[in-house]
Amino acid sequence: MKIIKTIAEFRKLRPKLTAPVGFVPTMGYLHEGHLVLVRRARAENPSVAVSIFVNPTQFGPKEDFAHYPRDPQRDLALLEKEGTDIVFMPSAEEIYPPDFNSWVEVGKLAGKLEGAARPGHFRGVATVVAKLFNIVQPDRAYFGQKDAQQLLVIKKMTADLDMNLEIVAVPTVREPDGLAMSSRNTYLNAGERKQAAVLYQALNLAQKLYSGGEKDAKAILKQMTALIQQQPLADIEYISIADADTLDELDRVKPSALVSLAVRFGNTRLIDNVAVG
Amino acid sequence: MKIIKTIAEFRKLRPKLTAPVGFVPTMGYLHEGHLVLVRRARAENPSVAVSIFVNPTQFGPKEDFAHYPRDPQRDLALLEKEGTDIVFMPSAEEIYPPDFNSWVEVGKLAGKLEGAARPGHFRGVATVVAKLFNIVQPDRAYFGQKDAQQLLVIKKMTADLDMNLEIVAVPTVREPDGLAMSSRNTYLNAGERKQAAVLYQALNLAQKLYSGGEKDAKAILKQMTALIQQQPLADIEYISIADADTLDELDRVKPSALVSLAVRFGNTRLIDNVAVG
Numbered sequence: 001m002k003i004i005k006t007i008a009e010f011r012k013l014r015p016k017l018t019a020p021v022g023f024v025p026t027m028g029y030l031h032e033g034h035l036v037l038v039r040r041a042r043a044e045n046p047s048v049a050v051s052i053f054v055n056p057t058q059f060g061p062k063e064d065f066a067h068y069p070r071d072p073q074r075d076l077a078l079l080e081k082e083g084t085d086i087v088f089m090p091s092a093e094e095i096y097p098p099d100f101n102s103w104v105e106v107g108k109l110a111g112k113l114e115g116a117a118r119p120g121h122f123r124g125v126a127t128v129v130a131k132l133f134n135i136v137q138p139d140r141a142y143f144g145q146k147d148a149q150q151l152l153v154i155k156k157m158t159a160d161l162d163m164n165l166e167i168v169a170v171p172t173v174r175e176p177d178g179l180a181m182s183s184r185n186t187y188l189n190a191g192e193r194k195q196a197a198v199l200y201q202a203l204n205l206a207q208k209l210y211s212g213g214e215k216d217a218k219a220i221l222k223q224m225t226a227l228i229q230q231q232p233l234a235d236i237e238y239i240s241i242a243d244a245d246t247l248d249e250l251d252r253v254k255p256s257a258l259v260s261l262a263v264r265f266g267n268t269r270l271i272d273n274v275a276v277g
Numbered sequence: 278m279k280i281i282k283t284i285a286e287f288r289k290l291r292p293k294l295t296a297p298v299g300f301v302p303t304m305g306y307l308h309e310g311h312l313v314l315v316r317r318a319r320a321e322n323p324s325v326a327v328s329i330f331v332n333p334t335q336f337g338p339k340e341d342f343a344h345y346p347r348d349p350q351r352d353l354a355l356l357e358k359e360g361t362d363i364v365f366m367p368s369a370e371e372i373y374p375p376d377f378n379s380w381v382e383v384g385k386l387a388g389k390l391e392g393a394a395r396p397g398h399f400r401g402v403a404t405v406v407a408k409l410f411n412i413v414q415p416d417r418a419y420f421g422q423k424d425a426q427q428l429l430v431i432k433k434m435t436a437d438l439d440m441n442l443e444i445v446a447v448p449t450v451r452e453p454d455g456l457a458m459s460s461r462n463t464y465l466n467a468g469e470r471k472q473a474a475v476l477y478q479a480l481n482l483a484q485k486l487y488s489g490g491e492k493d494a495k496a497i498l499k500q501m502t503a504l505i506q507q508q509p510l511a512d513i514e515y516i517s518i519a520d521a522d523t524l525d526e527l528d529r530v531k532p533s534a535l536v537s538l539a540v541r542f543g544n545t546r547l548i549d550n551v552a553v554g
Contacts, residue, residue: 101433104379109378135441
């Protein structure tokens, strides 16, 4: 496994990689959700590259960039075990030199839900992913469905800007109680962690109501809200039932509608989603 | 010479091209200025691709998109003669499908001079060039120095977003009286055409004053303005003496400062520039 820290080194190495190249961009502090992406990339491509980069431009000024969990030594050991060929772990200065000032903006989609809650977030995501795609030049890139809107934004960017690669969506990996795996779960104390299982319970409730014939979004949202509010530590930021392509809110729920939510437990903000159908 | 109209066709062809690939993006209605770019690309690369695409997103709502001169048959004959390998001439719908909504924004640089006069212009330029780079995947792309700010914006985008190609700047080609070649020169009537020579005269005056020891930008701008105003059909939009990298206006002129101007003759807007030194 090669560890690459600069763009110039990656450029030198890139022509030697056997195509197709599978790529998993991460912010590190890897968990099973990331490793499933790596395994999928490993199964589908002769070359697998993983990046570890906590991207400052996707964090708001009051968000958790400085405190985001980091453990590169553990990450490298896990990636080695999965048979990763290359790990790209640049410094912030390597990716954002002092006069950096070019941005990729994905309109509309990026302004809803997470984008409304976190202004500038998807500009940072789209920009760093565009940069990583240009550095790594992968044939396939793997993203988790847990960050459903991120996946949509990246698919849209890739299509609109004619980036020559395939975006592969991988199902969310969950803890035994249903909590979606996330590096941020480590922020939760024992009480919060226990109550956080309600996110998936609420998503399952939406699915169950929909399967039972309920098509009125408001009615479903109301029951989800009531369920989550039974957990005293849960503070709902949004619950949404939206068109899976446009993220426009729906009145009548239709097949593959995206049910998504953001809920705070103390200072920890968790997101999750399911597609009903 | 292959003529390609769709992105899918280009993708199919691309792996068959011998590297390095030289690329000249144009809006067609080719003149000697374009052909010099093509010849340079031809001399430096085994494969040469030229695009012809009048990019709607770089024109303002009151600008000349609808009237921009077009003559694809003549363009193709000229490109054939220069030994072009591939001409990419997509439709507007191919490049901008109905729900298109991802943009490349180059901050700061893109807000000055032409960007201030033409809001959104460089967003359109950067976006279409990023798309064309992703489609053509050139090793080198050739741009004329006549559009000095465009060149800066594209170099900045390429560097900031880690696009893996070289941007080659090619000196401006001029008519015998010094007027920079431009597809828009065809808009000029005989009287305007004659007076338009004053743009280059004013740029030469700046160079002459600078070489003679004048370093005060205001003094140089004043004499340039007076010279241009001697032509009754000339309507000055801006004259600028700016840092060649940042485009910040200079008080004291320094080596390689960019002297640039935009002047209207009737409805026709002409731009030109020189680097003093």
